[in-house]
Amino acid sequence: MQSFLDIFDIYFLEAVINGILLGGVLALLALGLNLIFGVIDVTWICYAELVMIGMYGMYYLVQYFGLPYWAAAPLVILLVALLGAALHFLVIAPLLTAPPINQLLATGGVLFILQSFATVAFGIDFKNLGIRLPVLSLGDMNFSYARLLSFAAALLGMIGVYLFLTRTFTGTAIRAIAQDRQIMPLMGVDPKRLYLITSAIGGGLAGLAACLLVLQYDVHPFVGLSFGPITFLICVLGGLGNFIGGFIAAFVFAEIISLGGLFSDLEWGYVLAFGFFIVMMFIRPAGLLARRS
Amino acid sequence: MSRQVKAWIVALIALVALPFVHSDPYHLHLLVLILIWSFAYTSWSIMGRFGLVSLGHGGFLGIGAYVTALLWNDLGISPWLGIPLSMATAGVLALIVAYPCFRFRITGHYFVLVTLALSGIVLQVITATRDYTGGSLGYTPRRAGSSSIVALQFDDKVIWYLIALAVWLAGIVIWHWIDRSMIRHAMEAISEDEDAAAAAGVNVTAEKLKITLISALMTALAGALYCQYQMFISPDTVSGIAVSLQMVFAAIVGGVYVALGPTVGAIITILLAEVLRIGFGTKAVGWDNLVYGVLLVLFIIFLPKGILGSVIDWTKSPPKPPRGHEQETVPVARR
Numbered sequence: 001m002q003s004f005l006d007i008f009d010i011y012f013l014e015a016v017i018n019g020i021l022l023g024g025v026l027a028l029l030a031l032g033l034n035l036i037f038g039v040i041d042v043t044w045i046c047y048a049e050l051v052m053i054g055m056y057g058m059y060y061l062v063q064y065f066g067l068p069y070w071a072a073a074p075l076v077i078l079l080v081a082l083l084g085a086a087l088h089f090l091v092i093a094p095l096l097t098a099p100p101i102n103q104l105l106a107t108g109g110v111l112f113i114l115q116s117f118a119t120v121a122f123g124i125d126f127k128n129l130g131i132r133l134p135v136l137s138l139g140d141m142n143f144s145y146a147r148l149l150s151f152a153a154a155l156l157g158m159i160g161v162y163l164f165l166t167r168t169f170t171g172t173a174i175r176a177i178a179q180d181r182q183i184m185p186l187m188g189v190d191p192k193r194l195y196l197i198t199s200a201i202g203g204g205l206a207g208l209a210a211c212l213l214v215l216q217y218d219v220h221p222f223v224g225l226s227f228g229p230i231t232f233l234i235c236v237l238g239g240l241g242n243f244i245g246g247f248i249a250a251f252v253f254a255e256i257i258s259l260g261g262l263f264s265d266l267e268w269g270y271v272l273a274f275g276f277f278i279v280m281m282f283i284r285p286a287g288l289l290a291r292r293s
Numbered sequence: 294m295s296r297q298v299k300a301w302i303v304a305l306i307a308l309v310a311l312p313f314v315h316s317d318p319y320h321l322h323l324l325v326l327i328l329i330w331s332f333a334y335t336s337w338s339i340m341g342r343f344g345l346v347s348l349g350h351g352g353f354l355g356i357g358a359y360v361t362a363l364l365w366n367d368l369g370i371s372p373w374l375g376i377p378l379s380m381a382t383a384g385v386l387a388l389i390v391a392y393p394c395f396r397f398r399i400t401g402h403y404f405v406l407v408t409l410a411l412s413g414i415v416l417q418v419i420t421a422t423r424d425y426t427g428g429s430l431g432y433t434p435r436r437a438g439s440s441s442i443v444a445l446q447f448d449d450k451v452i453w454y455l456i457a458l459a460v461w462l463a464g465i466v467i468w469h470w471i472d473r474s475m476i477r478h479a480m481e482a483i484s485e486d487e488d489a490a491a492a493a494g495v496n497v498t499a500e501k502l503k504i505t506l507i508s509a510l511m512t513a514l515a516g517a518l519y520c521q522y523q524m525f526i527s528p529d530t531v532s533g534i535a536v537s538l539q540m541v542f543a544a545i546v547g548g549v550y551v552a553l554g555p556t557v558g559a560i561i562t563i564l565l566a567e568v569l570r571i572g573f574g575t576k577a578v579g580w581d582n583l584v585y586g587v588l589l590v591l592f593i594i595f596l597p598k599g600i601l602g603s604v605i606d607w608t609k610s611p612p613k614p615p616r617g618h619e620q621e622t623v624p625v626a627r628r
Contacts, residue, residue, distance in 0.1 A: 037402075043402050043405075043406075045538075091590055091594070094594050095593065095594060098593075098597070099344075100401055100402060101344065101346050101401065101405070102593050102597060104346075104402065104405060105346070105541060105542075105545065105589070105593055106589070106590050106593040106594065108538050108541065108542070108589070109542065109585075109586045109587070109588075109589030109590035109593065110586065110590060111538065111586070112538065112542070112582045112583070112585050112586030112589065113582075113583060113586030113587060113590070114586075115579075115582060115586075116579040116580065116581075116582035116583035116585075116586060117579075117583060118579075119578055119579030119582070120578070120579040120580060120583060124578065124579075221579070225533075225534060225535065228534075229409060229410070229413045229534060232406050232409060233406065233409075233410055233413075236402075236403060236406045236407075240402060240403075264421075265421050267417045267418075267420050267421030268417075268421050270413070270417045271414055271417045271418055271421060274410045274411075274413050274414040274417065275414060277407075277410050278390060278407060278410055278411070278414075281393070281394070281397075281399060281403070281407050282393040282394075282397060
């Protein structure tokens with residue numbers, strides 16, 4: 001009995017820590033979506049598909065062009081950032097005055113486009129980057145370096161965005177326009193330019209997430225569906241546009257999935273997380289950190 | 294008006310007579326699929342036309358299909374009883390999720406994302422209970438010999454065509470009934486301004502619940518019919534976010550604000566998929582969705598009323614001023 005408890009505790013601790021590590025990447029994704037929502041007031045339903053394209057980018061750069069991982073990563077971040085800007089320019093900009101639901105559904109169309117583009121261009125088989133990082137053993141617990149690296153890089157990415165938003169002129173303008181869309185243009189700020197920059201940053205964050213996720217998961221055209229929905233739920237749980245709420249919600253969700261998966265199948269972890277989300281929507285409809293009106 | 298009724302009657306007689314004149318099994322198969330999916334898209338548009346954009350309908354479809362099939366396979370309950378039970382299950386789930394949503398005024402993006410969680414849950418539950426549902430490998434209702442009325446399994450495609458036609462017609466009738474009832478006026482008022490509607494004496498929560506319940510029950514019926522007809526279901530074809538988006542897409546392309554819009558959407562999407570499949574064979578994998586996606590984006594940008602809605606607008610002159618909720622600025626309450 002005693003030995004059973006010991007093992008249980010270690011697995012439990014391992015699951016908790018793995019949850020935190022997963023939370024880092026989820027928080028990165030949530031930050032990108034929140035940034036776009038907060039500034040442009042649009043939900044990119046296809047956000048996870050941008051990540052998927054980035055993962056394919058990493059795969060081809062590393063496997064076919066033989067680039068080392070560290071050289072391919074910036075290229076992919078740039079590529080997905082351009083993709084984000086293009087998405088804004090081609091799809092969102094013409095719809096800025098349309099009902100919000102239409103913008104959301106249009107990005108749903110982009111989701112179809114990106115998924116089927118990947119199917120047509122890359123095929124439906126699972127592709128693996130082929131980089132195996134060693135596993136860190138800590139006592140009886142095992143953590144893959146891929147997850148540790150992802151966590152660290154995700155944190156760095158978030159700190160970078162935070163510094164950009166608070167320490168640069170453009171960042172300040174972005175925060176200002178998120179607060180008041182009507183007044184900022186009168187202050188001489190060009191909202192179109194800021195929207196494009198924000199979309200590019202959002203895309204860049206998706207690209208960074210792609211570089212990190214490709215270390216842990218195989219890439220296939222529908223990989224976005226496995227973490228896309230969870231990212232939206234995190235953003236809504238944290239309050240759309242609320243960066244800190246999204247950050248906390250990412251870790252809450254990651255822990256639920258990780259611990260749920262410990263006690264049962266991984267799917268039940270997701271079911272728990274989705275159920276938790278629906279219950280939370282009723283308790284705190286405007287997000288974890290919102291004040292009740 | 295009477296001319297319209299006459300046109301409907303003539304069209305219906307033609308549709309009923311069709312399988313007896315032209316009984317090519319492949320064409321009938323396409324027609325049955327079109328009718329079943331039209332019914333599903335119509336049931337989505339009953340909610341969607343009032344700005345209640347739900348991505349949870351994939352979940353209702355999945356419940357309709359899986360509950361009916363599981364009851365038949367494991368408990369031997371005939372689909373005649375199983376389908377009402379599956380519809381009731383979907384209805385209860387819809388009420389459990391929708392009531393707090395409407396009570397706490399969860400609208401716009403938030404409503405979309407809560408319903409998205411719902412279809413995610415249904416997909417994951419079906420996959421996770423793989424001991425019963427077969428997981429992602431799919432599920433087949435037990436065969437009851439050749440054709441059986443009790444099991445609602447027919448080899449003859451003509452019978453399926455007539456069943457699907459009847460159900461599709463029922464969907465259109467329900468659409469018209471709602472279009473002419475007080476619910477429509479109440480829902481239009483709600484979609485423009487919930488507070489003003491409430492102040493004018495509309496019971497916002499009750500009206501929204503009614504429309505959601507009708508829509509969910511119909512969607513579950515569509516799922517059950519699809520399962521009975523195809524005799525094979527898998528989580529990816531009847532539940533989840535991709536199916537939900539597919540429903541939204543077809544309804545929007547056809548036109549959400551006219552009765553036959555979703556039907557036109559179903560005809561376009563299914564024919565498109567078939568033409569690409571026949572034209573390109575296995576090379577076409579993905580191409581149909583690529584075309585769908587491009588069309589969806591173009592439609593939302595340039596023709597938000599859908600094909601049929603826009604065609605009707607062009608043919609009718611002078612154009613009727615659009616109803617409030619069809620105009621560009623639908624204020625979506627947000628907190």
